[in-house]
Amino acid sequence: MKIAEVSEQYGISPDTLRYYERIGLILPVNRNKNGIRDYNEMDVKRIEFVRRMRSAGLSIEALSQYMGLLQQGVETFEARKKILTAQRDLLVLRMEEMQKSLDMLNFKIRIYENAELGKDLKIAKEKSQ
């Protein structure tokens, strides 16, 4: 799979994909005889994971750490789990915060709706007189 296809499939620009490789967030991708990147299934799976996690707000730093450990075999299991659970806990906190903000937004929106209703009622009242 070439960079353009991967880019298309996951909505990550080729520049970003190369950037991820450059900073070590994803492993160096195999090249064909012309030096063109040829992403294999494993690469693509990892990119999918990274995309998901980035879209949830995980930092590149945390992901880089995790992806690094992935390369170092079974003895890093515990460390990997630690990173993932820490990130999971952070994510849950962020979501709780967001829920509070959502409630606040909905509350305010309801106020605007009621205000409109009030206006309508006033208009209706005026018309009825």
Add this chain to the structure above:
Amino acid sequence: MKIAEVSEQYGISPDTLRYYERIGLILPVNRNKNGIRDYNEMDVKRIEFVRRMRSAGLSIEALSQYMGLLQQGVETFEARKKILTAQRDLLVLRMEEMQKSLDMLNFKIRIYENAELGKDLKIAKEKSQ
């Protein structure tokens, strides 16, 4: 209320509070005779709102727009509601994305937990022989 107290209370640095004022995200705050900012209840309420919304990921741009309209009286009700509902919808989308990421994270964590369990079982098995 002085800037240090507001900063303390909402976990926003004095620099950030001044920055918000500078870019028009919050109104110019009244000063005492020495030119020191003296936040009133209204200021503080707005700061609280901004903090909540920023922590949920709303952009400063969207918030600035909204805060601007707040200053322009009743005829901006509709526009304000529009901004808030648009932001609410964005927020809901983000939260849905995050939920998917959370599911994925939990799934991976469970794998690590099971792997550990497997290791334990293997050890137990070795011991029993």
Add this chain to the structure above:
DNA sequence: TCTTGACTTGGAGTGAACTCCAAGTGCTAA
């Protein structure tokens, strides 16, 4: 054969949101 287009590289540039800094002012406590 020539052009087109996708790719390569290293490095520079961008935008959002802060964060820091230097120089200065003015209350307060010793």
Add this chain to the structure above:
DNA sequence: TTAGCACTTGGAGTTCACTCCAAGTCAAGA
């Protein structure tokens, strides 16, 4: 009255995460 501290300002610097650029290579199609 002098030291210390919290504040003021405008502007510069930082961080994160891309995003763009110039110059070059290569292969396939007209």
